[in-house]
Amino acid sequence: MNPRYSRYYTHIEPVFKNPLVRSFAPFIFSLISLMVFGIFAIRPTISTILNLDQSLNNSQTVLNKLNLKAQNLVEGKNNYNSLDEQTRRKIAQAIPPFAQLSSVIASLQTSLASQSAISSLQIQPLTIFDISTPSKYPAELKTVEFTYSVSGNYPQLISALQSLKRSSRLISIDSVMITKAASDATQMNVSGKAYFLR
Secondary structure (H helix, E strand, O other), X not given: OOHHHHHHHHHHHHHHHOHHHHHHHXXXXXXXXXXXXXXXXXXXXXXXXXHHHHHHHHHHHHHHHHHHHHHHHHHHHHHHHOOOHHHHHHHHHHOOOOOOHHHHHHHHHHOOOOOOEEEEEEEOOOOXXXXXXXXXXXXXXXXXXXXXXXXXXXXXXXXXXXXXXXXXXXXXXXXXXXEEOOOOOEEEEEEEEEEEEO
16 A cells, blocks of 8 residues: 555544444435536526526517507507598598608698798608509608798798698608898798608
């Protein structure tokens, strides 16, 4: 026997010869090894169970939101279908299924008082859609951006803005700038958007 280990062995040998230690040592070592291996074996399973539970909760939340959205869509469609024909026509006129630039220009023109006139009109570039191709479902809200200048006296310009607000076409005004020209006329520059579904 190696002399280095002989001293160690002489101290341990009496402990292992003890009948109590000899009977319980295998049981204790087996229990410790089972606990160590059990922790390493069960830990990934518990982690997987927790991850799956979290994923299930997230999926349930998404499902609840989708069910609520579907319920809201059905309710909205029922509400739309319960509207009279004239109201549906007004909605279609306010937000048409394509750009309808002529109706935007007509809305801008009809908003003016008889003494004021559009001095310039600029419509931002946009993709003109082919009417014969079916639109996507659900339709997206698109915009026609415009800028126009009107000249007239101040009450006429304010009246034009009020008329534009009551236009049959859904129009939002982004900015208004009123400047006094050298002559008696006042210039108003309006930037805004007209909406359509596509």
